[in-house]
Amino acid sequence: MVPSKNRLAVSCPTEEQNLIKELVALSTTEQIRKIRELPVSFEEKKHVRLVESSKGFFSKYVTGQYFALYLSFIQKCKEDVYLWVLLCCFLPLQSIRRFGYNIKSARQTLQLWQGIMKEIGGKFGSSVLNYFVLLKWLLLFNIFSFLVNFGFITIPLLVSDLSPNVSPNVSFRGLELLTGAGYFNHTIMYYGSYSNETFRGLVDYDMQLAYFFTISVYMVLCGLVLIFSMASSFKKNYALADQASNSAWQLLCSWDFSITNEKAVNQRKNNLRIQLMESLSEKAHRERQTTSEQLKQYGIYFGSWLLSTGLAVGCGASIFFLCQYEDEVRKSTYCCRNPEAETLLVPFVVSLMNMVIPLFFSLFNKFEQYSSQRKQIYALLFRNVLLRISILGVLCYYWMNMVPQKFTCWEPIVGQALYRLVIVDFIFLMLGSLFGEFLSNVIGTRIQPRLGVPEFDVARNVLEIIYAQTLAWIGIYFSPLLPVIQILKFFILFYLKKVSLTHNCQPPRRSGRAAQMKTIFIFLLFIPFFVGAVSIVAYTAWSLTPSEHCGPFRGLNSTFSVIGEWINDVDKVSSTEWVVWIYQNVIRSEVFYFLITLIILVIIYIFWQLIQGRKELIVLLRKQIANEGKDKSFLLDKLQDLQKSCPKVNKKQKKRTTVCFARFYSKFICLQFFCCCCCFCTLPNVLFFFSTQADAQLSAPLEISPTQTRWFRFYSLASSWRKRRDAAPVAFQSRRTFPPPAP
């Protein structure tokens, strides 16, 4: 194997000069980025870096704004001063960069669970790793929430000595850890213990405003983070992904290089073979379905969807009736043994449903035959989401409508209900891990070896942690310190799942499209669950009357009226009238929102039209590429004919231009072509313009000018070749040689 062919050698002097000139014009970080991205060997990168840094220093510091300084030093004209200037200006740059690198490596060591995630990714692949990454991300949300709540709401309360007093006849029993009531009811855990006063001290600290703004700012920040990550994930993983190239993708892109376990590698090879065979036979199978089979298929779909929806709605209704029953039992005269333990009934039933009903859904899924595996996963996910949303919806309806009428201090009651849900959900998660993974492993290896070792069900587990986080998000308003429980829960869950995974599960059989699933998960996290949680909290703040005798908003008509009162106070100070103006004319006026909605709709419509236009452009460009291929083969034939007819072609000239041009061509075309195609809207005009120019250019020896971009060069050459091909087929001397055809 010839070594020089292995790398794209920057051996052409003009090419290297052009590269250096390009690099010198960029900023330092850009330079480093470009050097790292050069597809050349290490020696050449170091060489380029050295040449560029010495040239770059001069070009930056001699030209431009440092010219005067340099001149003044040069006028003093001592060699030492010159060197001193060099050192003084160059060294600080180096040390700054070194400092930056040190910071970066220090930051890396602080990252949580880095080693464990590498291990899991190496053994099980990136789809399983997605679960743990999501878990870590949600944990960070909770840590932030805890810090913010504790810092802005709880600490002022504790410091000002207005913390609630626990009445002496309530003592701590162990049951509080599960039910959240009793002793905890009088602590800072719940909404009811926070005061509504303004603390006078160094600064006037209004507890009402603090509570309101802390919760709302946290929710808004969460929403923004979710939107941004969803949008970037969607753009990277979904918009550009293509489903048509299934086999090509499976063969060339799907092999996971990070798997290091021999067994896992062999298993992956098996799975790939099965997948390739399936995809080859899928097409044949689809064509063979008759009408009656299709009708039967649709019948099965309809039946299973009806059953699933019925199950979800049924669960919701049963939870509602259970809540009412519990209420009646509480009110009835005969006293049950342990009224507090009875409150655990509803969370228990909810978690039990969440654990058992998805098994039915998986069963339905086995009977249905979807055309692709992805549709199967989506259907299953949708049904599970429907189930959880309906249960949560019913519970929230009950809390919003029934509870405020029955209790005087109702927010802590809701907080306690959420606390119980969170705790019991945690217990069931642990049990689920036990049954789902450990028992399946035992059954699969010892009792029924045909089933085999279970796989880690990523979709189900992800949905569980999203649901758990939703409970926390709803509960933050009613119980500001609920994130503490959530942090502990996720922390323990991480280690539990990791141990269960390594001991009980095998790597997934199908190399699924993990990146797209990640987008779906973030989308799920945001749209039904986060938006739902925020709606519940917003509804509570907007419409419901806070309880009269407890909590920071006691005595007000609604929580939101705290803003109105604050604005009234601000109005009295004359210097802040603009705040009042903004509040009354922007936030409270309906015209503003109407106008904003109208503008956003217009912008969406414009972008939509832009997308349609670009889709057409892509089709045109694809045809262009096919044309280029035909050009290439035509020219190749022509060249072969010429070579046969006149063997004494100027080989030296061909070689020199070939090496430089072919390498330069491939390097820059491949880097720029597909990245730039969507931004290029005025293609026909530019083509025409440069094709006229290119005719003149091709007659001269081929010089590569960096000013003309590679994009234009490609098209100019292409169109001029086509013209010459059509015009004068005989007397054409190709400057470009193509690799000889494969034997």
Place this chain on the structure above:
Amino acid sequence: MGNKQTIFTAQQLDAYQDCTYFTRKEILRLFYRYRDLAPQLVPLDYTNHPDVKLPYELIGSMPELKDNPFRQRIAEVFSEDGEGNMTLDDFLDMFSVLSEMAPRDLKAYYAFKIYDFNDDDFICKSDLEKTLNKLTRNELTEDEVKMVCEKVIDEADLDNDGRLSLEDFQHMINRAPDFLSTFHIRI
């Protein structure tokens, strides 16, 4: 983060940090991994640029690479001599490209080189057949192999020349968002 190491000069470390995606600590850790493959061949002092090349057999026996079906091609692509014998620079370069911070275009370029068994700057049918056999342990029949390769060329070849050029390959990679995480070796 002290400057207490004596293996490299500060300039050498800077050059490594600028030319790869690794931090100082990772570069030193990789040096020790490189040295562990052959402690008697690799000196502890690289300040005078010793010319040390480790043979392919040692590189291919690393736990990260030993089960990888493409380990030979990876070593060949990243080595200076094209035979798989790697200097420390090649070693760092290889793991830098295969790390998670390398951009997609760079990875796509090297992936193309890895799948191009006969080094002709195109992935032709024979290259695809070799790739397929490496990935399926030679368990497919000849007909099945041919069918799969034809389907792949059908799907991915845009300029209709019967083989995949770098542009075709990169176009396919652009539409496969998982590629960044699969073409990745953790070390």
